[in-house]
Amino acid sequence: MTLHNTHLRAQDAVSRLDTFIALSDFDRPTLVVDLDRVEQQYRALDAGLGRAQIHYAVKANPAEEVIDRLVTLGSHFDAASKGEISLCLSRGAKAHQISFGNTIKKPSDIAWAWDRGITLFAADAEEELEKIAENAPGAQVYIRLIVEVSEADWPLTRKFGCDATKALELLDYARDLCLEPVGFSFHVGSQTRRAEMWIPALDALAQTWKAAQDAGHDLSVLNIGGGFPAFYGEEVDAPEAYAAKVMELVTERFGDVRHIMAEPGRGMVAEAGTIVAECMLVSRKSERDLHRWVYLDIGRFSGLAETEGEAIRYQLETARDHEATGPCILAGPSCDSADVLYEKRPVQLPVGLKSGDRVLIRNTGAYTSTYSSVGFNGFPPLDVVCI
């Protein structure tokens, strides 16, 4: 029933977005974000997450209108930088609603955040704890753990987090530095398509959690991070059911933790956005070529960075989708030869596609606008319009 309703509402939202796009002209690639669709997603995730508090991962889409809507809805925020904290505060979020979740922070930025009332910081290393102790004395910290087992579509590398032994030492060290070590965070990996995929990571974390309690730490914060998926062509669970299942798995393992934080980013905003792009050229390199080359006016350096390694495969729509299709290599407009979106696994596009045709790139509300370069090849950054 929930699923059915969600589906219906999603259809309505797509129509609203599509109506706006159909009636508008765009002189450059533009991301159109439907704020009602963001709200709908927030409500679904919030319902599923229950007692967990949403900290929206601002980096996914920091458009002011998106932040405004989420502030209104009571969301909290996970900020990666001074810039993101400043943004959230300027849009009406309260300092206690914002966590400084990047494990890599400048001392001056820590001090700046602390002065503005931010009290919760992430860390995964001794030196980071020392910086926090010096610039935000007495602050709350949570320790980020490495997840060695990931089934995500965009698994995180070992860049963030530390292993369990180190994490326990860091809790002690934080206490020695007169900080308040409150718990752990982890990240199951971006675009973890099914809730069951969380089980290995939660099992591993539960062991560390228990070991910390046995060592005498009074843990109050469990930050389950992000990983909430968006639809890119492969089936994903509906957000409310997905979030509820994750919380069921959490409760089984952690009981009644006082504060549970969740940091959806992609799962909050990706499906609310469509990029309106244009076909610039269709060609063959030689008469023998089996594939056409299709060049769009947007590429890897103007918003579609997550196509690196062909990891995220966006759904494309054109006005000719009723025509027969053929395989195409898809590329961006810049003179950079690395600016190719899909080549190993070509995309199917209409045989009649030609320069000037509008191409919609679906579910691109996350990790697009801010990845856009300031002006590589003299192309302007991706425009963003919120409706």
Place this chain on the structure above:
Amino acid sequence: MTLHNTHLRAQDAVSRLDTFIALSDFDRPTLVVDLDRVEQQYRALDAGLGRAQIHYAVKANPAEEVIDRLVTLGSHFDAASKGEISLCLSRGAKAHQISFGNTIKKPSDIAWAWDRGITLFAADAEEELEKIAENAPGAQVYIRLIVEVSEADWPLTRKFGCDATKALELLDYARDLCLEPVGFSFHVGSQTRRAEMWIPALDALAQTWKAAQDAGHDLSVLNIGGGFPAFYGEEVDAPEAYAAKVMELVTERFGDVRHIMAEPGRGMVAEAGTIVAECMLVSRKSERDLHRWVYLDIGRFSGLAETEGEAIRYQLETARDHEATGPCILAGPSCDSADVLYEKRPVQLPVGLKSGDRVLIRNTGAYTSTYSSVGFNGFPPLDVVCI
């Protein structure tokens, strides 16, 4: 003698850059560009290239001060977009000095350029010629050929150009469309470290050139593109000698072509720039880790995009370089796990390196500032200062 002098002048220039950097504070990652070093490089390349006309590849570094200096020196320009043409015109370049070298252009941009007096356009496909014929009737076009054989460090994919058979057909087609097909271009691949590496590409092009002449085309333009290297740790020829050798190879194969164009970008500006960055964190993920992780305040999404696949390996300098060193994985400051610079081949950095230490990233004057994202993770774009 020339080599010796070049070397001496390079040393002077580094000192000027270093003096400025040493005396300055930077509150965020900053690219400092020495304009005299750009001029020196222009003069060396120009001397080596002889009768070939330099068209600076604006995309390598479109800083206004760089364009200004090159305008003063008499450089011509290779523009990838309306934005770059507009920039060059606004800094005093004349329309006849600018070629529109991107093979992927919007019809409206072609018309805009034509209206402003740009008369030379690149193409590699029928549809592109049709767009040019309609929006710049009678314009000069050159056809870009694929180079199947590349020994470059950053070889170009098949994204640009067409094969020889198709290229000859396109010359005919351009004539049929009442355009003026003037010649060919190719690109040997970015960062082609030694002049001898041009031989296979030039040999292939010479065959196509002759075939076109045999077919009755009066070719007047040979665009040899870019590929001129910068020093990133592996030995490269000095610019004047390198350029002279390339021209010797060209003359052997093409005789007295009326107009030869060369499009250095990286080879013109890379060595003129140093990025001043800062170490944000040094850590180990576990006690067993052999490598330290070093996090800088600049990464793949804030200017160092060419570290993708660890292709371009920048030279790093710190004030502790006299200390013992150890292997480090180098990463950027964003919460994106793909924001790792060097991991497969770790870098050697001083064992005493710590948060707050200044890190100089050498020869970063090309393909850095414009790759920077508008604000991923809330970090501001790479700052640029020209001296």
